[in-house]
Amino acid sequence: MPLWRLLQAVVLLGWATLARAQGYEDDMEDIEPSYVHAYYNEIPDGEMREAMPSSAPPTAAPSECTSIELSKWDKLFTMLENSQMKENMLLQYSDDIMKVELQALRSEMLQFVTRYGGSCAGAVESAGRRTGAQLDLRLEQGMELLRESAGQQHAQHEAALQQLLAASRSQTGRLAKLESACLSGKAGGGAGAGSGGGGGANDGKGFLSRHLMQATAAAAAAVSTSTEAGGVGHLEQTLERLTGEVRALREQMERQLQATPQNGLPAGCDSAVFIPMHSAETYAQLEQKNVQMSALTVCLWARPTQALNKTVLFSYGGAWNPVDVQLVLSGRGALFTVGGEAHLVEAAGVVEERRWTHLCGAWSSEQGLASLWVDGRQVASAPGVAEGNTIPGSGVLQLGQEGARQRRGARPLDSTALAMTAAAFTGKITGVNVWDRTLSQEEISHQAKRSGSTCGSLGNVVAWGVTKIALRGEAKLIY
Numbered sequence: 299m300p301l302w303r304l305l306q307a308v309v310l311l312g313w314a315t316l317a318r319a320q321g322y323e324d325d326m327e328d329i330e331p332s333y334v335h336a337y338y339n340e341i342p343d344g345e346m347r348e349a350m351p352s353s354a355p356p357t358a359a360p361s362e363c364t365s366i367e368l369s370k371w372d373k374l375f376t377m378l379e380n381s382q383m384k385e386n387m388l389l390q391y392s393d394d395i396m397k398v399e400l401q402a403l404r405s406e407m408l409q410f411v412t413r414y415g416g417s418c419a420g421a422v423e424s425a426g427r428r429t430g431a432q433l434d435l436r437l438e439q440g441m442e443l444l445r446e447s448a449g450q451q452h453a454q455h456e457a458a459l460q461q462l463l464a465a466s467r468s469q470t471g472r473l474a475k476l477e478s479a480c481l482s483g484k485a486g487g488g489a490g491a492g493s494g495g496g497g498g499a500n501d502g503k504g505f506l507s508r509h510l511m512q513a514t515a516a517a518a519a520a521v522s523t524s525t526e527a528g529g530v531g532h533l534e535q536t537l538e539r540l541t542g543e544v545r546a547l548r549e550q551m552e553r554q555l556q557a558t559p560q561n562g563l564p565a566g567c568d569s570a571v572f573i574p575m576h577s578a579e580t581y582a583q584l585e586q587k588n589v590q591m592s593a594l595t596v597c598l599w600a601r602p603t604q605a606l607n608k609t610v611l612f613s614y615g616g617a618w619n620p621v622d623v624q625l626v627l628s629g630r631g632a633l634f635t636v637g638g639e640a641h642l643v644e645a646a647g648v649v650e651e652r653r654w655t656h657l658c659g660a661w662s663s664e665q666g667l668a669s670l671w672v673d674g675r676q677v678a679s680a681p682g683v684a685e686g687n688t689i690p691g692s693g694v695l696q697l698g699q700e701g702a703r704q705r706r707g708a709r710p711l712d713s714t715a716l717a718m719t720a721a722a723f724t725g726k727i728t729g730v731n732v733w734d735r736t737l738s739q740e741e742i743s744h745q746a747k748r749s750g751s752t753c754g755s756l757g758n759v760v761a762w763g764v765t766k767i768a769l770r771g772e773a774k775l776i777y
């Protein structure tokens with residue numbers, strides 16, 4: 299019934315609109331539109347005189363039955379008034395129809411709600427109850443799954459923590475063995491070099507072992523507390539805290555292990571030349587093979603006690619040139635020279651005092667390309683260094699002092715002795731090897747490994763541990 303009423307209202311509204319449009323078109327048929335300029339629509343003066351003659355004598359008033367002839371403008375205004383009245387009537391009629399229909403529709407909707415409201419409310423209430431029951435069931439299932447997952451996670455965390463504790467105990471034992479081995483090795487080295495540094499090592503004995511044992515005990519106590527508390531979140535926080543402590547301890551162990559070889563010998567080398575003081579007569583001399591070389595590579599490990607303005611590590615020369623090939627320290631920098639000090643490659647800030655550093659110098663006569671390597675990295679290179687030269691094989695190779703100079707008859711304080719004393723090296727040198735070719739990057743990186751066990755590969759001109767070493771002055775060979 300409401301739908302039928304609504305359709306009737308729509309049909310009536312459409313009919314009224316069409317009737318209004320048809321009446322407007324009928325009225326407009328009598329109007330002839332003019333598309334000329336506005337001033338052409340003005341009433342001519344003749345028509346104005348006809349409509350309102352000023353000089354004509356007044357005529358008698360027309361009778362009531364006499365029709366008045368209207369002008370075009372009067373007709374136009376009359377049609378406009380009629381169309382406006384029709385439009386207002388149609389709008390009023392449409393408003394009245396819509397009001398009546400809306401009131402009828404409202405009454406019918408109220409009747410519908412009154413008749414069917416009770417059954418709908420019951421259906422909605424029952425649907426809400428069923429939805430609530432399903433939500434409760436799903437929530438209970440989710441909570442059960444969460445409890446199972448929390449239990450499994452708790453068991454996994456406990457197992458992981460037990461493994462962590464076992465690994466910590468194992469590391470404690472290994473670290474204790476490592477410290478005892480390092481201390482015993484350092485004690486042996488101190489016996490060869492002097493007995494001045496044993497007390498400090500004994501004072502620090504077992505520091506990391508004790509620290510690791512304390513961390514292990516703290517971890518066990520934290521696990522016990524977390525288990526008693528029974529909270530998964532508390533256990534996770536404890537595990538995160540213990541992980542951070544173990545990570546910090548591991549970094550400390552790595553630093554300690556990196557520092558331990560600085561006191562001993564690097565790369566598995568079992569001996570080193572120790573030069574305790576600056577002296578023109580304190581150095582080591584090696585007996586190399588008599589090989590003429592158009593290319594060479596020199597590698598060694600050095601731990602300077604003090605790096606002065608010029609400190610000679612390796613020097614090779616003869617009567618033709620006492621400093622033909624050299625590896626020299628200049629403060630914290632390093633230099634590699636071939637054919638004299640005018641032909642060199644150098645790098646700054648690559649050496650530290652009391653720290654083992656691996657140095658290599660490579661040179662080829664073909665293009666005069668020379669390169670300097672520090673700890674397995676190329677830090678400097680230069681072309682045109684002694685290009686086309688050949689290094690004779692009849693020279694003298696020395697460690698810690700410049701090449702063969704005229705020492706015979708020299709007084710201790712003459713200029714030559716003072717210059718050689720200023721260039722003398724103090725510290726330790728090991729792993730000295732010389733090849734009659736240029737090594738590749740992989741070979742030099744292998745020589746620079748601190749964790750090696752064979753002191754690197756042996757050279758074919760000078761081989762550390764095989765080539766005979768002659769000690770001069772206060773130089774010592776330590777193990």
